[in-house]
Amino acid sequence: MNAPANPAGVLPLSETLFSVPSIRCAGCISKLEDGLALTPGIAAARVNFTARRVAVTHLPELTLPDLTNAIGALGFEAQPLAAATAGVDRESRMLLRALAVAGFASMNVMLLSVSVWSGADGATRSLFYWLSALIALPTVAYAGRPFFRSAWAALRHGRTNMDVPISIGVLLTCAISLFETITGGAHAYFDGAVMLLFFLLTGRVLDSVMRDRARDGVTALLKHTAPGALVLNAGGGTIWREAQSLAPNMRMIVAAGERLAADGVIETGMSRFDLSLLTGESAPQPVRAGDAVHAGTLNVDAPVTVRVTAAGPDTAIADIARMMESATQSRSHYVRIADRAARLYAPAVHALAALSFAGWMIAGAGWHQALMIAVAVLIVTCPCALGLAVPVAQIVACGALMRAGILVKDGSALERLAEADRALLDKTGTLTLGRPEPVDRTGLDARQKSIALALARTSRHPLSQALRRTLEAEGIAAAEVESIAETPGMGLTGRFGGKAVAIGRAEMGGADLACRFEIEGERAETILFRDRLRPGAEVLPGQLAALGLPASILSGDRAAAVAPVARALGLTAQTAMHPQDKLDAIARLTAAGAKVLMVGDGLNDGPALAAGHVSMAPASASDAGQNAADAVWLGDGIASVAIAIRAARATMRVVRQNFALAIGYNIVAVPLAIAGLVTPLIAALAMSGSSLIVIGNALRLRRAAR
Amino acid sequence: MNGIAILIPIALTLGLTGLAAFFWALRGGQFDDLDGAALRILIDEDEPLRRD
8 A cells, every 4th residue: 555666666676574573553564664665775565464574575685684684673573484484375365256256146146036036937037047047157166166176085085074065065956956947947046056155155264264364373473593693704704694504514603692593513612502492401501612502592691603513404403393294194184073074964965865856756756856855955954054063163262262362273273172181281481481580689679670671681691681571571760871891601791870880690509590780889689580480380280170181291301490390280290301202101191092282382392292182382482382283372371271271162062052053953954855845945044044043153152262 | 127137237247346346456465464454544654754
């Protein structure tokens, strides 16, 4: 709408997509679009608010870091998105077009049908039927494709799904109606066929829109933490290289607060590395020259130079990714409830139609009358309400969960979540926040806090960031501290009111992290940091037990670090587990008949998340964790796990009620159809009536996520 | 019968026009960002600010 025109239409421009999760309001949109358009080299920027994305059209010379910095200069954090994630919403577009055509056709065919029902006769009726055929047949050919394709795929593999009875019903109805029209018969069901498609497509469109939204939400969260690294070149200068173009023996400089983009060995410098995403270990590990470090880990303290030993597909992370891929395959065997219903329903319906045909033939009716009755049976039983019963309920529930900050990736995730009867919880980053938080700040008074904030906010060090977050949340205003300087690995110094002030490292025993805060001439204060439990973690085991899911902890961390958490929550724990151990633990439980809900966040949880019957991850999880999980929750609180399970079970209750309603309607309507009493008018009324009842029942789930 | 001969083509043409308009809007990307469209009405400038 207000995207500026391309000023250099002749130049070849490239387009890059960024995920910008912090876009919140109209102001953000105009700030980003106008601000970027003023940046040299950028031709245009277009914000997609729904997906929290910016598409930037720019000169090919601009590199990724340039663009990220340009967005950063406007006050937004941006992550480049792979082009592959850009154009995947083709399916919902296609369905939307089919829905529009079906909607147009059912309106117009219904218009003609109403005239026939109100008494149009003879030549008029024949004309109206011809017109209906003219509208309905191309519509069925176009809008019915999603069903025909899926039904054909199922039949070819010797299976059946909901789309098989739908396709057979629609095609037979059209065929017999066309025959009636040609022979000038009294009953044509074109309206029924297109209306059926319209109702069913509505369900499909909603389903796919909801999936797109959840997927966009998850993509926007993906951090792509180390898309590259600063590499030293022969001349002593540095150059930015993307992760996929890193190669062994390159030397990269890793600043404090940066994630490694490749596996390597430390050449110079010493620091501590946060391995929590990779191993689940909560305390940063000290590393020095000669130590091996892995991609995906976070440098906590000081800059180091790392010689790359493995990049891309050879890294330890890539191994985990492969393990995850093979674990995912077990899940693809899951059969969704609608398809399970269809396996019983389709043969029953087709047998019933065949029996009515045979019955009327034996009873002496003509083959024409017998066929009409058989088709009426098919139309009446065509699973209109049944096809809507599952998707509508799941969409309404997914919408409610999304408003509560829980993104569910698809409907089958809800079905599996409702079935779960055993919970396995990761510790670091799942039960705990996975980031250090200042524990005890009572030692600092308001003046000291404001000085500490002024110092801490200038640094990217994780502890500084944690201190800044906490102090800002307390509403502290930063003091005017001058000449602030950061010595990597040592701390921050500055001057306040003529006195030297400093935050520096403090050596503490055990797993705790700490820093020392000093004002010249005053007693030094130690600020302790600890990985806190997530809000709501204390009550989670009780909630899960009440829902019938006994829980236990699976952690990659040392026993000493897991014990306090396990004790506080009253859970049993297995510790020091490798990704393969977690997989084995799940496999054992699954073999014993349990349906495991896995809740985890790290790379090391990825395979377990993929192998669990169903899985959830917090938004702070690693990319691998979020990709493998069926649902991702936003925010710090872990209560979302129990909310999601309750909502999933409520959804399944409504789905079963919907099935009961749809079947109940069939029990009333089928005898009428077999008796030959169903006219096109009755079929149309019954069809729309039952669909509306099912939709209305599903709408009750709007408050499911409370 | 004469009335019908005029009215039915009119009804169908109107419907088809609506359908075509919807397809055009869909292809133009007008349904890609529904939440954003709701917010863009609040943005004042139609043109980005120019540097002096």
